[in-house]
Amino acid sequence: MDLAVRAAQLRSERRPFVEAIVVRAQPPTSARTGDRALVLADGTIEGFVGGRCTESSVRDVARQVLERGESMLLRVLPGGATEFPDAPGATIAVNPCMSGGATEIFLQPQMPAILLAVSGTSPIAEAVADFARRVDYAVEPVRGTTVPADAAVVIVASHGGDEAGVIRAALDAGAGYIGLVASRVRGAAVLDEVDPTTDERARIHTPAGLDIGARTAAEIGLSIVADVVRVARSGGLARPSGAGGRAGTGGHVEVPRPVDPAPGAAVDPVCGMTVTITESTPHLTVDGTTMWFCCPGCRQRYQKDRVA
Known part of the structure; x- marks a missing residue:
């Protein structure tokens, strides 16, 4: 199995996984330095980082790595072993069933990029998409009122556009950030049409973007993406868990996605x-x-x- 190809496939499918690599191995363990594996959200291990006992420890720690979104060094030792001393940032798993040897395995989470869906075609919409890609976000267009699942949404108001329909679809899809680029008067009229609940209104930002005195399309795009980053870093945007999703078209529409149930x-x-x-x-x-x-x-x- 080509793990690089498999990892690229998982990223394209927006499925979270953990990349595990053996960085130190002490005989008689079956793993060797440089052995690699991918650990999926459902606990499936593709590749090799050791035998059954080691795999059990890797699965358990990989689950924690995905929950925290932080890398971790795992030391897998047989019962009573002290060859690898404890150190800050390392997790030790003592496996009484191991026949000897020890390994150190580095586990790194590979989380799907935050998805930003942009509605509208204008210099501002282009600037939003450009700055989003610069901070390694994935960008998709909103087609009609179909909103991708797991997305933050930016809507650039235009003459004759169905901004209210897109906002309602985004709310129904569970978007954590919805930015409407419009004047205060136009924004208020759209919100009256959407008639959001109090909780829904907290997810809608209009006029969209941080107040940096932006005037040009590029400056407005920068202010909007900066605001999305602010919300994301404060925990307001959830990344895909691999457990499926929905997209809104004025109601709920099921979107086929790979399912990795939490083990x-x-x-x-x-x-x-x-x-x-x-x-x-x-x-x-x-x-x-x-x-x-x-x-x-x-x-x-x-x-x-x-x-x-």
Whole structure:
């Protein structure tokens, strides 16, 4: 599998994942320095960074990395090992089931770029799109009143345009930022037509943009993108989780998207490890209760102890 090609595909599909690379390996671990893998939001691992026990730790930490949006260094050690001393910024996972060796794995989140949907064709709309790309945002046009899911939306008012319809579609699609480029009088008239609730009104910004005294199209575009960045950095814009989405066309329209449901977690009853539950996680159902294990070895040990 070409992981670079696969990573590019996931980015094009706007699916979050974690890139994991082995930066240090101590024999007899099966991983080698430079081994890589991609960890999807549902816990699927594509590539290789170690055996079953290591994979369990990588899945658990990758889930935290996606939740926090921050990189993390993972030290995977066998029980009682002290070869890799603790250090700030590192997370240690002690795997009693490991037969020896140790690894350090760097996990880096790869989150979809913030999506900015622009409605209208004018120098201001072009400036907004240009500045958005300069800060590494993805940009899509709004076609009619169809608003992409997971998008911030900027609407440039024009004669005969359906600004109210686009705003309503954006609200229904859950847009965290909706900017209307219009005069105060025109903006007030559009809002009267939309008739938003109090919570919805808090997401609508008109006149759009920070007050920097902007006059030219470029300056206005800069002020609008700066305001979107402000809202994004304050946590007002959620990035796609991979769990699907909607787009609005005056109501709700389902948009086909890859679904990566967030995995659950359980504790291995043998070694005490936290295990991320996926389709391939070893498990055993006893008296109607499902037990999850870090590896087949722990499952076999549990079965053997029950027989004994």
